[in-house]
Amino acid sequence: MSLKAKISEDMKTAMKAREAARLGAIRLLLAAIKQKEVDERIELDDSAVLAVIDKMLKQRRESIAQFEQAGRKDLADVEKAELAVLSAYLPQQM
Secondary structure, rough: HHHHHHHHHHHHHHHHHHHHHHHHHHHHHHHHHHHHHHOOOOOOOHHHHHHHHHHHHHHHHHHHHHHHHHHOOOHHHHHHHHHHHHOOOOOOOO
């Protein structure tokens, strides 16, 4: 099963389980993948999907730093939750 297919299956599972925060993060990821496919007119393989995930993780880390610096713990917590969901799709480090 490709990574993109696994993400789609996880979205369906999150919908059935009514996990709003997880569902939102997965939808953002699928939207970013779809945007990249439309822009480049290609079907993304697993390595390209991982590159999209890495980019989104970097954005989340930067946002967390900015929100904590501004004293917005509520927004930082939302970003941390999305970061945890997105990190689950990265290959395990040895």
